[in-house]
Amino acid sequence: MRASPMKAAVGHTTAVLTSVAMAFPVYLVVVNAMKTKVQASAMGVEFPTSLEWANFATVIDKGKLLTSFLNSMLYAVGSTALSTVAAAMAAFVLSRARTPVRRFLYFFIILGIALPINFVTLTAIMQATHLINTKPGIIILYAATQIPFAVFLIYGFIASIPRELDEAAIIDGCSPFQLFFIVVLPLLKPVLVTAAILNFLGVWGDFLFPLYYLNSSAHWPMTLAVYNFFGQYQQSWNLVSADILLTIIPVLVVYLLGQRFILSGLTSGSVKG
Amino acid sequence: MFLRHYPIYFLVPAVVLYFVFFILPSLLGIGYSFTDWSTYSDQVNFVGLDNFVHIFSPGENYLAYIGNTLIFTVVTIALKTVIGLGLAVLLSEGVRRFSHLYRLAIYLPAVLPTLVVALIFRSILHPATGVLNRLLRAIGLDALALQWLTDPHIALFSVIGVDTWKGVGYITVILLAGLQTIPRDYYEAAEIDGAGFWARLRFVTIPMLMPALVVVTVLNVLYGLRVFDIVYAMTNGGPGYATEVISTEIFKAFSQGQYGLGTALSTIMFAVLLVAGYFVIRLLERTSSQE
Numbered sequence: 014m015r016a017s018p019m020k021a022a023v024g025h026t027t028a029v030l031t032s033v034a035m036a037f038p039v040y041l042v043v044v045n046a047m048k049t050k051v052q053a054s055a056m057g058v059e060f061p062t063s064l065e066w067a068n069f070a071t072v073i074d075k076g077k078l079l080t081s082f083l084n085s086m087l088y089a090v091g092s093t094a095l096s097t098v099a100a101a102m103a104a105f106v107l108s109r110a111r112t113p114v115r116r117f118l119y120f121f122i123i124l125g126i127a128l129p130i131n132f133v134t135l136t137a138i139m140q141a142t143h144l145i146n147t148k149p150g151i152i153i154l155y156a157a158t159q160i161p162f163a164v165f166l167i168y169g170f171i172a173s174i175p176r177e178l179d180e181a182a183i184i185d186g187c188s189p190f191q192l193f194f195i196v197v198l199p200l201l202k203p204v205l206v207t208a209a210i211l212n213f214l215g216v217w218g219d220f221l222f223p224l225y226y227l228n229s230s231a232h233w234p235m236t237l238a239v240y241n242f243f244g245q246y247q248q249s250w251n252l253v254s255a256d257i258l259l260t261i262i263p264v265l266v267v268y269l270l271g272q273r274f275i276l277s278g279l280t281s282g283s284v285k286g
Numbered sequence: 287m288f289l290r291h292y293p294i295y296f297l298v299p300a301v302v303l304y305f306v307f308f309i310l311p312s313l314l315g316i317g318y319s320f321t322d323w324s325t326y327s328d329q330v331n332f333v334g335l336d337n338f339v340h341i342f343s344p345g346e347n348y349l350a351y352i353g354n355t356l357i358f359t360v361v362t363i364a365l366k367t368v369i370g371l372g373l374a375v376l377l378s379e380g381v382r383r384f385s386h387l388y389r390l391a392i393y394l395p396a397v398l399p400t401l402v403v404a405l406i407f408r409s410i411l412h413p414a415t416g417v418l419n420r421l422l423r424a425i426g427l428d429a430l431a432l433q434w435l436t437d438p439h440i441a442l443f444s445v446i447g448v449d450t451w452k453g454v455g456y457i458t459v460i461l462l463a464g465l466q467t468i469p470r471d472y473y474e475a476a477e478i479d480g481a482g483f484w485a486r487l488r489f490v491t492i493p494m495l496m497p498a499l500v501v502v503t504v505l506n507v508l509y510g511l512r513v514f515d516i517v518y519a520m521t522n523g524g525p526g527y528a529t530e531v532i533s534t535e536i537f538k539a540f541s542q543g544q545y546g547l548g549t550a551l552s553t554i555m556f557a558v559l560l561v562a563g564y565f566v567i568r569l570l571e572r573t574s575s576q577e
Contacts, residue, residue, distance in 0.1 A: 020380065021381070024376055024380030024381045025381050028376055028377070028380070028381045028388045032392065033391075034451070035392050035394050035395055035451070036391050036394060038410070041406060041409075041417070054415070055415040055416075055417075056410070056412075056416075058417060099299035099303060102296040102299065102300065103296060103299070103300035103301065105292070105296060106297060107297070109292045110288070110289050115294075118301070120567050120571070123566075123570060124560075124563045124567060125308055125309075126508070126563070127508050127559050127560075127562050127563030128309075128559055128560065128563055129312075129552065129556055130311065130312075131311040131314070131552040131553070132311075132536065132540060133311075133539075133540055133545050134310075134311040134315040135307065135311040137311075138306065138310060153303065156303055157304055158307075164300060189290075189292065189293050189296070192291060193296070217399065218397070218398070218399035218400060218401075219399075220399075220401050220515070221515065236399050236401045237401075239402060240401050240405070240519070243405055250409060253405065257406065261398055264398060264399065268394070275393075276393075276463075279456065280459065
């Protein structure tokens with residue numbers, strides 16, 4: 014359909030206004046992060062009159078941002094690596110050999126996409142395994158919760174890899190590990206990148222597990238550190254904004270670089286193309 | 287036998303992680319929901335259905351929290367689906383040029399951490415100094431400059447509004463992908479038959495988009511019933527209990543050491559979502575069997 018110029022103008026106006034509304038809070042954070050405390054008191058839309066780069070140094074120092082940045086990185090990267098490899102191994106044998114038992118296990122795993130976590134009894138398990146208040150504990154929890162969706166995503170992709178490859182590798186004498194890690198895994202790269210990016214963003218934005226299971230601020234990720242910082246410096250929106258900006262920069266970078274993978278992951282399985 | 291090459295022990299890491307840290311707590315939770323487990327006492331006693339009777343008794347507030355959760359779920363589904371569909375149609379038909387950039391902006395809020403979004407909106411929605419009310423007053427709409435997060439009658443809807451802003455991009459992206467699977471000839475045929483915009487939407491787009499609409503509805507139901515972050519960070523259930531939902535109440539029960547009660551609430555949620563999960567699997571099974 015070819016839209017008339019009038020319709021196109023209305024369409025673009027709507028789209029531009031929507032885009033502005035969507036990007037507006039990020040804009041607010043950027044301009045206010047540069048202001049003085051007085052200028053930022055109302056978190057207004059105005060440009061800063063002077064650029065207060067020192068705000069960033071202040072929040073890195075007072076908000077303990079370096080520690081929490083490294084914690085967030087550790088949780089996001091560690092859980093992503095763990096859950097992606099575990100999910101890929103599982104999805105591989107589930108997708109290739111669809112026996113009744115494995116069909117059941119597949120559905121049992123992806124049921125986790127819908128289920129809630131019982132945080133109360135999980136505490137007991139975290140205590141019993143001595144993982145409560147530890148960094149490995151948080152990594153394991155994130156990995157466990159990401160497995161259902163990762164298995165679902167990778168399972169669908171594996172069906173598109175020809176079985177003839179497996180057969181050739183088996184004839185050449187590959188063991189199951191060689192078959193999977195040397196032959197199949199490299200071919201899964203696109204879907205692994207998608208799973209990894211979605212997992213990374215999910216973990217970076219989450220604060221539930223740390224809220225429940227980390228009481229030492231030295232282990233906090235950036236989200237929780239920002240929230241705590243806000244509690245102490247509610248009156249200083251310039252500092253809060255600077256803190257928020259530093260927290261979302263990694264997210265924005267991953268989003269801009271990985272948008273193609275993110276979109277393919279969101280739509281795979283949900284819509285048949 | 288070819289199964290030898292796809293050994294079942296490849297499942298061990300995923301299944302162990304998933305079972306021990308995801309499924310096992312829920313199963314244990316069913317048992318503990320019949321006890322008075324708490325931090326006040328070392329003993330855990332079987333109390334039968336006491337926790338559930340407590341939750342469902344009219345004298346308590348829990349039914350209101352369940353009601354808030356349902357209102358949140360239903361209203362966010364309606365808003366996200368209608369706005370998401372509108373944006374998807376706009377991006378696929380109205381504005382071909384730059385549609386990539388628009389999509390980038392529309393999905394942006396979905397990747398921002400909820401906690402950060404909530405902090406920014408607490409400033410934007412501040413009754414006196416917030417950007418929203420200053421804008422409304424500047425254009426003479428003083429009557430619309432409400433106490434967004436402090437008036438118990440509207441706080442829940444303010445949270446719903448922010449959640450819709452954050453989540454609509456996700457829905458738009460899925461519906462947009464769905465729209466692209468509809469053959470163009472259907473629209474051409476409809477146009478030849480004299481169908482206008484609304485007729486095409488009603489008789490071509492929506493029926494053809496049904497699978498995608500079902501998917502987004504299911505995703506929104508799962509999200510809405512489990513919602514925690516946005517409520518916790520924007521209002522923490524307040525003012526009073528006006529925006530309290532099931533998950534925030536579970537966290538409060540947990541913080542106060544009322545583990546038995548918190549577990550009972552979790553178990554109710556588990557039962558409801560298990561039913562939802564059955565439909566998710568049916569849905570996914572249908573799409574995967576089409577391969």
